[in-house]
Amino acid sequence: MELKHKIDLEDIIKNVRDIIIVLDFKARLKYFTSKLRKILGEIPIKQGDSFFNYIYSNEANSFKEAFSKSRNNPNMLVNRVFELRFQHRSQDYIFMEAVFTKYFNKEGKFTGFIGSLRDISKYRESKLALEEKTLFFKEIIKRSPIGVAIVDSKGVLLEVNQALADIIGYSKKELLDMNFEYFTHPEDLKSEWKLIEEMWNGKRTGYQMIKRYFHKDGSLVWVDLHASLVKNEKDEPILGFAFVQDITDRKKNEEKLRKSKEKLKLKLNNILSPQYEIKEEEFGNIINKSYVQAIMDDFYELTNIGIGIIDMKGNIIVQTGWQDICTKFHRIHPETKKNCIESDLYLSEEAQPGEFLAYKCKNNMWDIATPIILGGKRMANLFLGQFFYKDEKIDYDLFLKQADKYGFKRSEYLSALENVPRWDKEKIDCVMRFYTKFASLISQLSYSNLKLAKLVQNLKYTEKDLKRSRNRSEFYRDLLAHDIRNIFQNINSSAQLLEIYRKESKISEKGGELIEIIREQIKRGSLLISNVQKLSKIQVKDYNSESIHLNIILEDAINSVQNRFKEKQIKINKDISEDPISIRGGSLLLDAFENLLINGIMHNDNEIIELTIRTSNEIRENINYAKVEFIDNGRGILDKRKDTIFDRADQINKNIGGMGIGLSLVKKIVEDYGGKVWVEDRVNEDYSKGSNFIVLLEMQ
Numbered sequence: 001m002e003l004k005h006k007i008d009l010e011d012i013i014k015n016v017r018d019i020i021i022v023l024d025f026k027a028r029l030k031y032f033t034s035k036l037r038k039i040l041g042e043i044p045i046k047q048g049d050s051f052f053n054y055i056y057s058n059e060a061n062s063f064k065e066a067f068s069k070s071r072n073n074p075n076m077l078v079n080r081v082f083e084l085r086f087q088h089r090s091q092d093y094i095f096m097e098a099v100f101t102k103y104f105n106k107e108g109k110f111t112g113f114i115g116s117l118r119d120i121s122k123y124r125e126s127k128l129a130l131e132e133k134t135l136f137f138k139e140i141i142k143r144s145p146i147g148v149a150i151v152d153s154k155g156v157l158l159e160v161n162q163a164l165a166d167i168i169g170y171s172k173k174e175l176l177d178m179n180f181e182y183f184t185h186p187e188d189l190k191s192e193w194k195l196i197e198e199m200w201n202g203k204r205t206g207y208q209m210i211k212r213y214f215h216k217d218g219s220l221v222w223v224d225l226h227a228s229l230v231k232n233e234k235d236e237p238i239l240g241f242a243f244v245q246d247i248t249d250r251k252k253n254e255e256k257l258r259k260s261k262e263k264l265k266l267k268l269n270n271i272l273s274p275q276y277e278i279k280e281e282e283f284g285n286i287i288n289k290s291y292v293q294a295i296m297d298d299f300y301e302l303t304n305i306g307i308g309i310i311d312m313k314g315n316i317i318v319q320t321g322w323q324d325i326c327t328k329f330h331r332i333h334p335e336t337k338k339n340c341i342e343s344d345l346y347l348s349e350e351a352q353p354g355e356f357l358a359y360k361c362k363n364n365m366w367d368i369a370t371p372i373i374l375g376g377k378r379m380a381n382l383f384l385g386q387f388f389y390k391d392e393k394i395d396y397d398l399f400l401k402q403a404d405k406y407g408f409k410r411s412e413y414l415s416a417l418e419n420v421p422r423w424d425k426e427k428i429d430c431v432m433r434f435y436t437k438f439a440s441l442i443s444q445l446s447y448s449n450l451k452l453a454k455l456v457q458n459l460k461y462t463e464k465d466l467k468r469s470r471n472r473s474e475f476y477r478d479l480l481a482h483d484i485r486n487i488f489q490n491i492n493s494s495a496q497l498l499e500i501y502r503k504e505s506k507i508s509e510k511g512g513e514l515i516e517i518i519r520e521q522i523k524r525g526s527l528l529i530s531n532v533q534k535l536s537k538i539q540v541k542d543y544n545s546e547s548i549h550l551n552i553i554l555e556d557a558i559n560s561v562q563n564r565f566k567e568k569q570i571k572i573n574k575d576i577s578e579d580p581i582s583i584r585g586g587s588l589l590l591d592a593f594e595n596l597l598i599n600g601i602m603h604n605d606n607e608i609i610e611l612t613i614r615t616s617n618e619i620r621e622n623i624n625y626a627k628v629e630f631i632d633n634g635r636g637i638l639d640k641r642k643d644t645i646f647d648r649a650d651q652i653n654k655n656i657g658g659m660g661i662g663l664s665l666v667k668k669i670v671e672d673y674g675g676k677v678w679v680e681d682r683v684n685e686d687y688s689k690g691s692n693f694i695v696l697l698e699m700q
Helices: 002-015 035-039 057-068 121-143 162-168 186-200 248-272 280-285 289-303 324-330 334-347 396-406 410-418 425-503 507-540 550-564 589-602 662-672
Strands: 019-024 029-032 081-087 093-104 110-119 147-151 157-160 206-214 220-231 237-246 307-311 316-320 357-360 366-374 377-389 546-549 569-575 582-585 608-620 623-632 676-683 686-698
Touching: 019 035, 019 093, 057 081, 093 121, 147 162, 162 206, 162 220, 162 237, 186 206, 186 220, 186 237, 186 608, 220 248, 289 307, 289 316, 289 425, 324 334, 324 377, 324 410, 334 396, 366 425, 377 425, 396 410, 546 550, 550 569, 550 582, 550 589, 550 608, 550 623, 582 686, 589 608, 589 623, 589 662, 589 686, 623 676, 662 676
Parallel strands: 569 608
Antiparallel strands: 019 029, 019 110, 081 093, 093 110, 147 157, 147 237, 206 220, 220 237, 307 316, 307 377, 357 366, 366 377, 546 582, 608 623, 623 686, 676 686
């Protein structure tokens, strides 16, 4: 039995995953499984060999020290885990994890240690690779010029880099005590939380948004944020991360560009207005600068004579071939530049249309000017200069005094002076005769183009007004013909029934109901006339928008509708921000909101009519909008009608009852205030559950 037990035990030891060794107190191998030879490349290992012989020397020293003390203090070795590097036959190294326990002989005497060795080379490689990747990514985050943040599902910052700290103005330590809500603009927060929740709930893989942060100094910082998730091996989200790029300068430049374009567009529109009188500084917006510049460049290449066109405010419109003494000295120093402009504007005033005038500028050089006239008004001057005549003696002392006066380097200034061209009078006269005709041609073409552009613009205005007038006429014709016909038909039917009931002596029983119908139809007729008058006012002229409180107008609309429909069971749910919401709008928005609420009541067959009014914020094309949703449980709107429901033609459909104007009025009012309106299903892809009319209005 003992032999059988011994064989079974050896079989078990040989088949376990780990290598088993037994060491005496001198670290000699008393026993080892054959796997030790195999894992080290079949090197010749014998019983009695020192275990230290096979361990890499650096690890052997520390392990040897622990082993030497283990006889008297076994805890130096027992219950500890050692990572040891062994020499492989191929000269590579094998990493093994070693664990030891006490070994007792048959007499129960403590005679050494039993060790368990496990190959961890692949694990160590993976661990080192992971550590290397982790270090690599940490370095990327640390050195990234773009802000990086790692957050949990609640938005708490777990890690940030210095770039993000620099963007917001806080230290990394300060940021790690914050939630991202602390420095996010409140108007962006609600929409971002929705995106965050959708991302963590698996409805989206990430999101991107342009948003605003508050800098520590209180200023606004615009950022472009890209967010995503880190997931575990079960595809469960564990962390969120975001890349944040500061785009404040870009936003400022975009805003400057937008304002510049608006200003230029307004200026050009004004110029094309029949009543507008062109100002001198607007001359640069009228002429074809690129075409004129090309002609001047070609002529300069032929004659080597530089010229320029300067408006009556001293602004250079086009130029070519100007001398260094102008571009590097006289047009750079504030005083000499002032001399140039004064000469351009005042000394050239004597030049008459079709003539040219030569004069010495305040910087003591020759210029020649001829005027450019537009509609009888001097708009600019064409200049030739600066130059000397061939037979003219240059007063070098005078120019040396100028150099000293304005702080020019004498040598450089005199060098530029020597390069100033010298022309004879005959050549100047010939060139100026050409340029005088050229200036006259610019005047004539510019004025002709302007008159033609104004004529075209006037024709466009006239055509637009005629089209509006025709559309209004057709709209009112169709509207009145349809709805007045319905109203009078209802009144006529009620009157006929009254006559029948009168003959049958039932007037007392039924008359009250019919009279109420007649009264209701009269109310409808009055409302139709009122709406036609409002729409007529809107379409005849534009009306001013102002900053108004959305909350107040919504409450007024709700109260008005509740008072009007007291006989109906109406449940109104209000999900309206308690904070004041300032929007761009006006008093007519009340009519628009009332029409949307009435639409949800009139087209509703439920015993209890349920309306919900909800406000929120939405950013579209970098514009902040207040979003208002009017949700009802009515009949709903077919998909094919959603795009046309606000059109006049749709609402005048002879087969559809109603006032025929409400939603057209809503669309006109909202869009004229710079907003947007559309309709969706209350329940996605099921129009029969009711409608959701959505209005966007620009926030102020």
